[in-house]
Ligand SMILES: Nc1ncnc2c1ncn2[C@@H]1O[C@H](COP(=O)(O)OP(=O)(O)O)[C@@H](O)[C@H]1O
């Protein structure tokens with residue numbers, strides 16, 4: 574393995590990227606996901622502490638005959654935030670309107686949706702950290718006092734009109750809780766973080782999905798896929814489909830441990846679920862920056878990704894897996910990443926520079 578690499582060595586041609594392991598949603602996912610999305614707490618696997626807390630909140634609000642407090646869910650993509658909003662609506666017996674911040678660009682978008690709400694309804698806003706200032710200002714009194722404050726006229730003739738809204742529950746989801754403005758965050762009564770899933774939980778997700786899609790899989794096969802799913806149900810579900818294609822074409826269709834491992838090797842997804850982009854990111858820091866720290870912009874330019882994808886999609890799992898560390902001066906690779914990528918020894922590498 575060469576130790577000194579040119580920046581271009583780390584860039585990949587677009588087509589060589591492996592979107593299977595990137596937890597962001599695509600159009601294809603939306604249709605596929607809608608048929609496998611759990612609709613109740615019973616079928617929503619894992620997140621047990623969160624589930625228990627939510628079930629109590631829901632029961633209490635039903636007893637009081639009041640809508641739920643506004644809820645904010647945060648965590649990396651694919652962990653079940655949108656799914657959970659649907660489960661809550663189901664449990665409350667409430668209607669849910671689903672939108673996302675980029676669709677609420679103009680004031681009339683958010684006003685329109687707020688005015689269309691019925692009492693007890695749930696409004697789900699995805700990527701809520703991307704709401705613009707004007708939309709946020711409209712949302713504050715709506716969340717707090719269930720009113721819309723509208724201004725009409727110009728300068729001296731300005732009039733404020735207060736329009737009452739039915740009591741509703743806002744559920745916000747974000748991959749970046751830190752990017753949410755303070756005043757908006759403060760208006761959520763309940764804030765929860767979604768955690769990465771364990772291997773056992775992901776194996777359950779995989780078995781459930783396989784059942785719905787009529788895919789035959791044994792327990793070891795489910796665990797083999799679970800281990801390489803980056804703690805993320807969305808990725809686990811995608812991998813089941815890809816592995817099932819392989820099993821069907823190359824074997825008799827049934828997924829076993831051996832077949833799962835073969836298929837995942839072909840997809841270049843390693844034992845920790847890392848793909849080429851992740852490995853290139855770590856290798857870059859090791860080979861060109863002596864393990865770091867190095868700034869995120871430098872990394873992004875060198876591997877040909879944008880900083881948002883790195884921060885929101887690649888990094889959370891690399892941090893969780895203990896392969897990468899965030900420091901005030903930039904990103905650092907941890908000793909275990911050296912071993913995982915086949916570098917001889919952390920200390921050997923250090924003395925090379
Ligand atoms: N707890 C869970 N149990 C079973 N499947 C899940 C769970 N969480 C997520 N999924 C699956 O993963 C997919 C992605 O979940 P989603 O709620 O869209 O994630 P997010 O909104 O956090 O990006 C869904 O289609 C769903 O089938």
Ligand SMILES: [Mg+2]
Nearest residue numbers: 654655699746
């Ligand atoms: Mg979502």
